[in-house]
Amino acid sequence: MKSRLDRYEEFIEKEYRAGLTKPDEYSLEAITPKLRSRFANGEFKRIVFTGMGCSAIVSDIVRGYFAEIGSPIEVHVLNDYDFRFLAPSSVLDDEGTLYIISSYSGHSQEPVLAYQGLKSKQDRVLLLTSGGKLAGLGQADGVSIAYWRLREPDREYPLFHVSQYFAILMDMFHKLGLLDDNHHTRLAELSAELEADYDNTRRELVERVAHDSQDANVIMIASPKWHESLLKLAKMHFNEMSMVPAARNYFHEFCHSEVATLSDPDRKHSVIWFADPDDDDYTIAKGENLVRLLTEERPENLNVRISRVDLGEGDFLRKYFNALNIVQHTALALGRYHETNSRDLISESAGNPWYHSTTIESELAGA
Structure with a gap:
């Protein structure tokens, strides 16, 4: 395999x-x-x-x-x-x-x-x-x-x-x-759009986000529209494919609580803001303020990186699957960087041997 x-x-x-x-x-x-x-x-x-x-x-x-x-x-x-x-x-x-x-x-x-x-x-x-x-x-x-x-x-x-x-x-x-x-x-139509949309600009974005996320805690934030639909799956890609720690939160809730963790200059964090052009003006302005706060030249920001992933134009499906494509390429790059071998922890902690690599390899050998 x-x-x-x-x-x-x-x-x-x-x-x-x-x-x-x-x-x-x-x-x-x-x-x-x-x-x-x-x-x-x-x-x-x-x-x-x-x-x-x-x-x-x-x-x-x-x-x-x-x-x-x-x-x-x-x-x-x-x-x-x-x-x-x-x-x-x-x-x-x-x-x-x-x-x-x-x-x-x-x-x-x-x-x-x-x-x-x-x-x-x-x-x-x-x-x-x-x-x-x-x-x-x-x-x-x-x-x-x-x-x-x-x-x-x-x-x-x-x-x-x-x-x-x-x-x-x-x-x-x-x-x-x-x-x-x-x-x-x-x-x-969407399948063709996704191929055209993954252009050099998005490839460069993936390279920047992956570089800034090396050896860092990955924190993803977005409005409610994307918190469940997109960020839950994005977290799975980072966890299961890159095998890196990743968390997600509602954008506004993050700004009222978890942002405090970014005060420690010794811990490395990568904040990824999924920004929707259809978000309300208050959210967009608040996001831009967060970017400013975390990119100021001050000691506490030494190990903090913040990336803005613009979901772009189009309908829900085009925004969603374009953003997921960026996540996947980023997760692949991080996975290559870490090269962590799976311990089959998901299969074993879930108590489901069907997904275990030894089960799959055994079935392939007997096929």
Whole structure:
């Protein structure tokens, strides 16, 4: 099996944009007639996604995108299984709420526990998985299942395929009657736009941000629009691919609290501000003031670097996937700089051997 970073680089160059044009690699054959009927009758006004790690991350993009386009479908994302503390009962108990339990492997225990806690609501549950224990439970109980059927998945790092996951969900939601448009045309246009948008200016930005982030704490800040949809996934790329410490926060909250940590001249910090030209005037002015504060010639700023990543013009999708492309290239450069070998800590701490490199290598050897 190729190294993590070699696969990552190959994915960025060949599959990231291409994934937007592969919306058909899934199956709805295991959705029950009863659930299909509820979709057809327009009974669902809300989706509650639950899942862990990258299995749920595309739902944050959907949530942000639906809010941006004014979709009548309300979206909640719960990254745990004790729902009582994550959403109000008015959301959880409403018959107009569809639960989508997402686990790419089907072997993560948290989605299984979420499913077991929803036994009384199975008529409005949809499992989203490639198989595993979760699919087995759903099959035994006669619960609806949508299957990922990616033809060339990276088993160890599903986060590679977020662009394709998004394309699939747009197609899936269209077929289920939740969207009027399957987004094929827009996403094909977007794939071409991304190729043209990654120009020398953005390459130079990546080089600067990666250089300034070497051996530093990476702190990402953005307005609420991008905090969940973009920064959560960006943090995964820095954590899992670069294996560097990275954190995220709401822009205004950071300025009211965490900014105090930048007073220590001995610790190296790299602050990355994702600036949206559509942010309100107060936010833009406050961001420019923060840049001024952290770039002044004073001892406390000796080890502080701040980078402004402008999301550019265009719709939500163009801004999002352009910013993610910058993150990916930056994460790759940092990964090459550190050359840290994986300890399979995610698989082992999550208790899911399906993602473990030894499991994958063993299966490849027996194939």
